Amino acid sequence: QVQLVESGGGLVQAGGSLRLSCAASGRTFSRYYMGWFRQAPGKEREFVAYISSFSGGNTDYTDSVKGRFTISRDNAKNTVYLQMNRLKPEDTAVYYCAAGISGGYRRSERTYDYWGQGTQVTVSS
Numbered sequence: 001q002v003q004l005v006e007s008g009g010g011l012v013q014a015g016g017s018l019r020l021s022c023a024a025s026g027r028t029f030s031r032y033y034m035g036w037f038r039q040a041p042g043k044e045r046e047f048v049a050y051i052s053s054f055s056g057g058n059t060d061y062t063d064s065v066k067g068r069f070t071i072s073r074d075n076a077k078n079t080v081y082l083q084m085n086r087l088k089p090e091d092t093a094v095y096y097c098a099a100g101i102s103g104g105y106r107r108s109e110r111t112y113d114y115w116g117q118g119t120q121v122t123v124s125s
Contacts, residue, residue, distance in 0.1 A: 002026050002099050002114040009095060009119030012087055016123075020082040022097030022116055030054050030075040032101050035112055036082045038093035038121075045096070047107040049082060060106055064090075087123045094118040 003025040012018055022034070033053045039045040049071040052058035056073045070083040080097060096118045104111035 002029075002032065004097050004099060004114055004116035006095065006097050006116040006119040009121045011122045011124065014087060014089055014123055014125050016087050017083070017085045018087065018121060020084065020095055020097075020119060020121070022080045022082075024078045024080070024099060026078070029078040029099075032099040032114075033106070034071075034073060034080040035098045035100070035106065036071060036080075036095060037098060037109065038091075038095045039118075040090075040093040043093075045109065047109075048095070050106040051080065053101075062107075084121070087121075089123045089125045092121060092123050094120050 004022055006022045008020040031053055035050045036048040037045050038048050047062055049069055050060040051071045051073050059071055068086045073080045097116045098112035099114040100112040
């Protein structure tokens with residue numbers, strides 16, 4: 001069982017930056033691949049970023065955040081991060097981190113077994 005707790009959300013002006021953190025419980029964090037998803041008001045939850053297990057050498061991003069967001073992990077701290085730069089109003093959403101171990105399509109919610117409660121990110125214009 002893995003518990004995930006996100007933090008770092010808040011209100012920021014367009015063009016600003018935020019760093020989200022997701023702290024995981026358990027001693028096997030490094031075995032899990034991790035993802036960030038987001039859900040804007042009135043919209044379905046969507047994939048944002050992915051990082052592979054262990055060294056995290058494989059990452060993936062949805063097109064709208066490529067070049068602006070960076071996902072990383074620190075296995076010693078059981079934490080995954082999402083550095084968000086040059087934020088836009090359309091990035092406003094609740095951001096969720098997720099953990100998985102069973103494999104599957106990295107951009108699908110069904111690939112992930114555990115979810116955090118979410119953290120709100122609001123970008124003002």
